[in-house]
Amino acid sequence: MSDSQENGKGFGTNPIIKNIYTADPAPMVCGDTLYLYTTHDEDVLINDFYTMVDWRCFSTKDMVHWTDHGKIFSLDDIAWADSRAWAPQAIERNGKFYLYCPVHKTGGGMAIAVGVSDHPTGPFKDLGAPMIDEGDWNDIDPTVFIDDDGQAYLYFGNPELRYVKLNEDMISYDTNVGIVKVPMTEESFAKGSHMTGTSYGEGPWFYKRNGLYYMVYAAFSAKEKEDDHRDEHLAYSTSTGPTGPWVYGGVLMTEEGGVFTNHPGIADFKGHSYLFYHTGELPGGNLFHRSVCVAEFTYNADGSIDTIPKCSGVSGV
Ligand code: FUB
Numbered sequence: 001m002s003d004s005q006e007n008g009k010g011f012g013t014n015p016i017i018k019n020i021y022t023a024d025p026a027p028m029v030c031g032d033t034l035y036l037y038t039t040h041d042e043d044v045l046i047n048d049f050y051t052m053v054d055w056r057c058f059s060t061k062d063m064v065h066w067t068d069h070g071k072i073f074s075l076d077d078i079a080w081a082d083s084r085a086w087a088p089q090a091i092e093r094n095g096k097f098y099l100y101c102p103v104h105k106t107g108g109g110m111a112i113a114v115g116v117s118d119h120p121t122g123p124f125k126d127l128g129a130p131m132i133d134e135g136d137w138n139d140i141d142p143t144v145f146i147d148d149d150g151q152a153y154l155y156f157g158n159p160e161l162r163y164v165k166l167n168e169d170m171i172s173y174d175t176n177v178g179i180v181k182v183p184m185t186e187e188s189f190a191k192g193s194h195m196t197g198t199s200y201g202e203g204p205w206f207y208k209r210n211g212l213y214y215m216v217y218a219a220f221s222a223k224e225k226e227d228d229h230r231d232e233h234l235a236y237s238t239s240t241g242p243t244g245p246w247v248y249g250g251v252l253m254t255e256e257g258g259v260f261t262n263h264p265g266i267a268d269f270k271g272h273s274y275l276f277y278h279t280g281e282l283p284g285g286n287l288f289h290r291s292v293c294v295a296e297f298t299y300n301a302d303g304s305i306d307t308i309p310k311c312s313g314v315s316g317v
Helices: 222-226
Strands: 011-013 021-030 033-041 054-060 066-074 081-083 089-093 096-105 110-117 143-146 152-156 162-166 200-209 212-219 233-239 247-253 265-269 272-279 291-297 313-315
Touching: 021 089, 021 265, 021 272, 033 066, 033 089, 033 265, 066 096, 089 143, 143 200, 152 200, 200 265, 212 247, 247 272, 291 313
Parallel strands: 021 291
Antiparallel strands: 011 313, 021 033, 033 054, 054 066, 081 096, 089 096, 096 110, 143 152, 152 162, 200 212, 212 233, 233 247, 265 272, 272 291
16 A cells, blocks of 8 residues: 655555545554554445444554554454444553454443553454443543653543543553543533534544643534534644643634544654544545545644645655
């Protein structure tokens, strides 16, 4: 899988993965390699809905040439789940790799599984039980970050943003703190048309840069409801602390993807900043057949980010 043009270092064209439908990109930089975890939209749908049974991994050293590591974790590896292999995120700690994955629990609602591996490309082994399981449908789209003081946080949720403080083992959380519900205010997430009355929808991506914490997410604007137009855009909020209060920052990407969902993944790699997202732009694309793309962007001096246009690809690094 590669594309080349221009600039001596080549040019990687969007969508990044052209041979299968992928969505929900989650980059993880490890050494000189960027690993990209994705979901996988099956070609053939069951019940005309998201049909997703496994997670995929791809890697690159230059943003142009990508190695396909295939299926790295699947519903077959999670005995207590029966469907909906949804948006994951991976992180490394003390030489082990943790892949947080929303799934549908057999006989229950959505829950968050953790796969553990000695290698970024798996195989990942399930814990044998959900790590987050509130018995409702909010437990999706985990995003994980380890702060400078070693405290790890896992945020997740649709329609509410919630978080736990992970224990050092990364497979359990501080039950004294419990599952914290973030106040869903307009100051934090802007007025919008999702169920909390804010724009926050789902797909949070939590990270820190130059002392500022960022929460990037898929969002529904207030205007979209008036128009009965419900495609997601990407937005972001910031905070001076890991648990808020969050302050709405603005729109990161308009509804350019042409499909109902979008999903952000942010990474700094070899001196460049990237937003991974998904669209419906592969042939045959639609809301259940998405494709992962990437755009390069820069931060303003105060840490704010201007709206990032959907693009044809990125230059090699
Ligand atoms: O891909 C399935 C779900 O759609 C994800 O969990 C959401 O973020 C949205 O992209």
